[in-house]
Amino acid sequence: MIFQISIFGLITCFYIGYFMKQILLRKKGIHTNRLAKGRKPPKTAAIETALLTATYSIAVIQYASVFFPRFILTLKFPASIRWVGIVLTGGGVIFFILAITSMRDSWRAGVDESQKTAIVTNGIYKISRNPAFLGFDMLYLGSALALPNVILLVAAVIGILLLHLQILEEETYLPRAFGDEYLQYKSRTARYFLFF
Template sequence: MIYPIGVCLLITCFYTGYFMKQILLRKKGIHTNRLAKGRKPSKTSAVETALLAATYGIAVIQYASVFFSRFLLTLSFPVCVRRIGIALTGGGVIFFILAILSMRDSWRAGVDETQKTSIVTGGIYKVSRNPAFVGFDMLYLGTALALPNLILLVASVIGILLLHFQILEEEKYLPQAFGDEYWQYRNRTPRYFLFF
């Protein structure tokens, strides 16, 4: 019973942080959710549309895994794996919260050429160019290990792949937006974390 309660608290912290940041920036006139909005290349638009659907869908599956696990295709994972899942989920929350705090008013979800932002290279962005995505990846993998069921596991893998494709799309846009400053940052900071 400890795993569902722990995961529920952690994912609630994660999504509360996500939506609170959107609300606070919207009060400043900043619209942060740019996924699948505006004129974009078709591939970028397709990736963003899929990512948007997956993000909300996975959140629903995560909560369903907490409250309705007996109705899902439950997998049998050892206790140590489930504990690693809780730790990864907690790490994902920390990574994500540090990312949105470091981004301040420059935080956006999706490519948006119409809004001018500043490149952020400090805080958690010193160790990862995409700490918010690392946070999502850790959250998805962690919940899939802590609350093992086939539906959540498959959805989490799809979500992680879509986040990677989104990063690749954003990396096409960032040199245009920030020029040489972005290239210097890219050369000294890993895409994900450590040497990844």
Template sequence: MNNLMVFNIAAVFCMTLFYLAYFYKQFRLAQQGIRTNRLARGPKPTRTKRVETALVAATYIMAVIQYASAGLSGYLGGFSLPKDVRSTGVFLMVIGVAFFIAALITMRDNWRAGVEENQQTAMVVQGVYRISRNPAFVGFDLLYLGSALAMPNIVICLAAICCILILHQQILEEEKLLPSLFGPAYLDYKKHTPRYILFL
């Protein structure tokens, strides 16, 4: 088995674990009558709805590109990167999966994709949310960046950049609404906890 195949297999494993965790959480909460996917649904400002619609489309398109890159990279403008760089990509994917699953576990029944003005959720500040206000988004970013390094081609690199930028816009939209949901407690949390991680 050559190095290329090893990186591809590792990347596919990480992606599959990530997406299975996402849909499993949706399924478990749906069994409790909780609809977790609130992206581009319900009454929302026009800009928020546009960002969320773009996020939904980008997420599904990126997943297709990621899996296609594992076997069809040559058709997507594939290029070579040093083994260490590709190993770093897989490592970032592993960290991304860990961040995402930790966020899902910590959020418990409060996890939602998208924010609504009338949602009945509690503000979560423990666990991985002590070091990041958006650990699930950090997980997505690391998965996208890591997959672009592990299975390099022009299409996945461009898609990763687009997805990360759209995710950032989604965070900004959510930050406009969260103070009205959680009041001063959120503003204090925002002041003391980074948007992403460390100083970011």
């Protein structure tokens, strides 16, 4: 029961932060969710559509894993692994909140060449080029370890893969948007964290 309560609290904090940031920026006339919106190359549009679908689906699966564990193909993981999942999930929440806070008005989900934003290299972006995506990765993997079931594990792997593909798409767009400033930042800052 402690694992369900912990994950419920952590994922709820994560998603409240996600939607509150969208609401606050929308009040300023900024539409942050650019996934699968506007004219995009077919590959980018396909990845963003899949990522958008996965993001909402995984949230539903996470909450279902909290409230209806008996109806999902539950796996037996040792308590130590489940606690690692709690710590990873908590780390994901922290990374994500620090990322959206550091991004201020420049935070967007998805590639959108029609919107001009500033490059952010301070705060948590000094140690990771993609701390918001890393936060999602940690949230997905952590919740799958803490509430182990086949559906959540498969969904977490798919979500992490799609987030990586989205990062690769953004890495083709960002040099066009920010030029040498981005390329210098990319050369000195890890894609995820430390050396990764």
